[in-house]
Amino acid sequence: MKNSVLATFAAVAMASTLATPSLAADEVNIYSYRQPFLIEPLLEAFTKETGIKANVIFASKGLEARIKAEGENTPADLLLSTNVGRLESAKQQGITQPVVSDTLSKNIPAHFRDEGNEWFGLTTRARVIYASKERVAQDSITYEELADPKWKGRLCTRSGQHDYSIGLFSSIVAHKGKEEAKVWLEGVKANLARRPTGNDRAQVKAIFAGECDIALGNTYYMGKMQTNDKEVEQKEWANSVRILFPNTNDRGTHVNISGMLLTKYAPNKGNAIKLMEFLSSANAQQIYAEGNFEYPVLSDVEPSELVKSWGRFKADDLQLNRIAEARQTASELVDIVDFDAGAE
The missing domain is CATH 3.40.190.10 (Periplasmic binding protein-like II)
Structure with a gap:
């Protein structure tokens, strides 16, 4: 059954000019709404630091439905998304799982992550x-x-x-x-x-x-x-x-977030959590925020000089x-x- 589902997914991915991520102990698979120019430098840095290969599919819509349809056979470990609405929708669709991580709890303020730890903010706008x-x-x-x-x-x-x-x-x-x-x-x-x-x-x-x-x-x-x-x-x-x-x-x-979540049936869960923790680190936050003129969620990391030129502000902490x-x-x-x- 699993081979059948993956073969079908491969055909769909090829039809939409997207590469199919593979499953391996030293890899992690990402579905991303965020654009390649933002994500690729981060994944390259992650691979250089950990040796874990990062495979990624980019799309503008439909990734939650794809993960849900793939079910237990999904190759996706992580979903990177563009706003809290999409992250919460994925949670409500039952395609996420909670992540217990001292690193994520330390790096990401509570109001920028799900109360049940099923999604986490990475940058804010x-x-x-x-x-x-x-x-x-x-x-x-x-x-x-x-x-x-x-x-x-x-x-x-x-x-x-x-x-x-x-x-x-x-x-x-x-x-x-x-x-x-x-x-x-x-x-x-x-x-x-x-x-x-x-x-x-x-x-x-x-x-x-x-x-x-x-x-x-x-x-x-x-x-x-x-x-x-x-x-x-x-x-x-x-x-x-x-x-x-x-x-x-x-x-x-009012601020919104770009963020991440661990899929319910992530086949490379350990590697996925390592990537999540890396994306919340100071090095990754700097790369991520400067790439799209956004604000880091990690308080120790400064925004880019251009972003700082717009002025300081207090963010709503609801x-x-x-x-x-x-x-x-x-x-x-x-x-x-x-x-x-x-x-x-």
Whole structure:
């Protein structure tokens, strides 16, 4: 049966131009939503340090379903993912197992890992406000303030149902409750300059073009624009805004994570845990954070100089499990207020 399943998986992987990881005592197999340029330097460093070969499949969707379908015959030991929603979804689908590790407990703060140790954060990105340097004078802001009528016709954002938006809205639900979050979301909608559209970079472009004065976005997109030598116009967009870290003077700015989990039937469990511990180490955290302009979860490791130039901030330390649990409610509220229709 096992050979049959692996043969089928190999055919699917070849059809999608992905390599099939192998099973061996000195190897570890990874399924990754994170891009090759981020992951490959880390895996090379891990292999150099331990002698354990790391095999990896990269994909943009469907990895949880693949692991679930493979069941006990899965070759996957680890899943590397891009936000807490996906990590929590994998846990709810029953494809994870807890990891007991003093190293992971020491390196990764409690609010950046699952309460049952079934997923762990590796890097963080803050959900911030991009503000026009020319048209916004204030140097601090709160998420609550985004519903203030003074911003009417001045706010841009991407779809309310996007993972990044749902992450932020979920944090509002977790902090304020469903009813207060609904009122807030209605206020934010009323202030939209246009229907929610585009990605985070598109919001900065809209500020540059004068379509809005403030926008929601993730910190790391600023780094991607500031260093984009292929599309130099993005450097102009980035230069037109500055980053404001909401609520940094009270509960803290909402952050999401990239993270990892051990699959339920990991065939190379010991090697997988070694890789997880390595990824939480200072050396790996430095490589990981600098590669995508993100913040390390290991407090002893500094962000890159470019990231530090955006300023210091206090991160919301609410346990991410609580935020993940509010995602369904947040998604329902987006539909209830018809957020993506824009302001009336």
